[in-house]
Amino acid sequence: MIRLDYTIIADIIQPGSRVLDLGCGNGELLALLKQQRNCRGTGIEIDDRAVLNAMERGVSVAHGDLDRDLDVYEDKRFDYVILNESLQQVVNIEKVLEDALRIGSKVIVGIPNFCHIRGRFQIFFKGQVPVTPNLPYKWYNTPNLRFLSLKDFRFFCQEKRITIEKACYMSSGEKVLWQSNLFADSGIFVLTKA
Amino acid sequence: MVYTKTQFVRFTSALILKSGSVLPETTVAYETYGQLNSNRSNAILICHAFTGDAHAAFFHEGDTKPGWWDEMIGPGKPFDTDKFFIICSNVLGSCKGTTGPASVDPATGHPYGLTFPVITIHDMVALQKMLVDHLGIERLLCVAGGSMGGMQALTWAATYPDAVASAIVIAACHRHTAQQIAFHEVGRQAVMSDPDWQSGNYYGHSIPKRGLAVARMIGHITYMSWSSMDKKFGRNLVGKNVSYNFSKEFQVEGYLEHRGQTFVDRFDANSYLYLxxxxxxxxxxxxxxxxxxxxxxxxxxxxxxxxxxDWLYPSDQSREMVRALKANDTDVSYIEIKSDYGHDAFLMECPDQARAITNYLAKVSFERRET
Structure with missing residues (x-):
């Protein structure tokens, strides 16, 4: 069973594309894109265990830091730059996204929605920072540095004059078609910048 | 137990060195493990580090210790001899069977000593290329090495891109820095200030043992990390109490002394200078x-x-190479491995290194089959 976000991303990407996966984790998505979409892909990952796992999947991956390592790439080197569940973990979001848009013709960003209805209930009724299936971390051990909603991200793109070409919203492995900021626990955006 | 033997090949065609000097003939000591497949596509060249030799794996008859990278080379190991044909040769300028300053100059009938031309990493690689050609291999699947071996692997990749499909560059750099040169210079000065060195003409006389031992002691410190040294020796004493004199009281002193002494029996002082x-x-x-x-x-x-x-060849130097390769759109994988052993880590038992290399070789051999 392939994760829904991977399926959505794989459907967006044209076969044979050049792909850079920023925060590629264990390399599952890159391996999928290589096998199913015949992509030439490479990844950057900060965790050494994940780098070794990704190498085991037969993908090219460099142990590195998104906040530091993106300036080497030439403009529009890749057809797609992917930031799936990793943008909220970097320090300098604006710089990383700016670099991603510079390097890639299109940027695919996947973010968790911190304002999903489950989270809102927990804040409102329990008075505690939410812990949900999609965001299972406690406040003291979360790898996430930024907490944003799908709406926040849409506003951010508007402010930065980034075009959202396409957006897909999901909750617990199903697509969400209305009231995404309330009912979707994550979203995938296809971005371009003129 | 599997026994191996070092083989030798003599080349009578001249080797033109980077400096412009010419070596009219050369001998290369090498070992091979595993079988070359029918389309000659599974050959891997292993490049040894500074004081290594062609004996990378398995045992020589009568020996109790295997080759220097036996951890990594053998059946079921990362450089799997059931799958790959592994070649390792002693480098030019060394003293382990390949032509170097201790070899006899055919023009004079005496050891070269300091008349041996100064060599470069590029020259070592050029001689390895002659060996690989001699073995009938058009294109290596991989060239791999750590430290000076990594410099050779990188040089291979940059000099003969059509003759090598991939390279593994471990704990190395693309340029020696001031600090790295400085440590080497201290070692060379130690050798050259030994009266027995005799401007390199010590063959047949007493060898510059003291100087070479001190050089090795300095080198050895740079190959370890402060924490690995602290774990191994701490402030432990040889005896029970300090004796307030300059005898070897700390265990680390005794260890360095031992390392230095055993080194002079197995390595040539002039080779130390040249390499x-x-x-x-x-x-x-x-x-x-x-x-x-x-x-x-x-x-x-x-x-x-x-x-x-590894503070001798720090990760930043590796990252510099990775950045350049990425900028060029070359397929490159990089990992900084957590290990306590400092620069020597690549020679130690290192599961992460083994795992990375195993999977990398699986990837490049799969891709080679595809094309």
Missing amino acids: TKAMDYFDLTAEGRKLTDVLRNVAQDLLIISFQS
Whole structure:
């Protein structure tokens, strides 16, 4: 069973594309894109265990830091730059996204929605920072540095004059078609910048 | 137990060195493990580090210790001899069977000594290329090595991109830095200030033992990390109490002494000078070239490995190579491995290194089959 976000991303990407996966984790998505979409892909990952796992999947991956390592790439080197569940973990979001848009013709960003209805209930009724299936971390051990909603991200793109070409919203492995900021626990955006 | 033997090949065609000097004939000591397949596509060249030799794996008859990278080479190991044909040769300038300053100069009938021409990493690689050609291999699947071996692997990838499909560059750099040169210079000064050195003409007389031992002691410190030394020796004493004199009281002193003493029995002092100099000359960006330009036309796929506690060849130097390769759109994988052993980590039992190399070789051999 392939994760829904991977399926959505794989459907967006044209076969044979050049792909850079920023925060590629264990390399599952890159391996999928290589096998199913015949992509030439490479990844950057900060965790050494994940780098070794990704190498085991037969993908090219460099142990590195998104906040530091993106300036080497030439403009529009890749057809797609992917930031799936990793943008909220970097320090300098604006710089990383700016670099991603510079390097890639299109940027695919996947973010968790911190304002999903489950989270809102927990804040409102329990008075505690939410812990949900999609965001299972406690406040003291979360790898996430930024907490944003799908709406926040849409506003951010508007402010930065980034075009959202396409957006897909999901909750617990199903697509969400209305009231995404309330009912979707994550979203995938296809971005371009003129 | 599997026994191996070092083999020798003599080349009578001249080797023109980077300095312009010419070696009219050369001998190369090498070993091979595993079987070359019918389409000759599974050959891997292993490049040894500074004081290594061609004996990389298995045992020589009568020996109790296997070759220097036996951890990594053998059936079921990362350089799997059931799958790959492994070649390892002693480098030019060394003293383990390949032509070097201790070899006899055919023109005089005496050992070269300091009349041996100064060599470079590039020259070592050129001689290895002659060996690989001699073995009938058009294109190596991979060239791999750590430290000075990594410099050779990188040089291979940049010099003969069509003759090598991939390279593994471990704990190395693309240019020797001031600190690296400085440590080597201290070692060389130790050798050359030994009265027995005799400007390199000590063959047949007493060898510059003291100087070479001190050089090795300095080198050894640079190969370890402060924490690995602290774990191994701490402030432990040889005896029960300190004696307030200059005898060898700390265990670390005794260890260095031992390392130095055993080294002089197995290594030639002039080779020490020539090989350190070769590393010091190593700079792919010499004459103002940009690393991205130098690595523009390079082997298809590279794996770079560094170790967090290696302060002699720090990870930043590896990252510099990775950045240049990435800028050129070359397939490159990189990992900085957590290990306590400092620069020597690549020679130690290191599961992460083994795992990275196993998977990398699986990837490049799969891709080679595909094309």
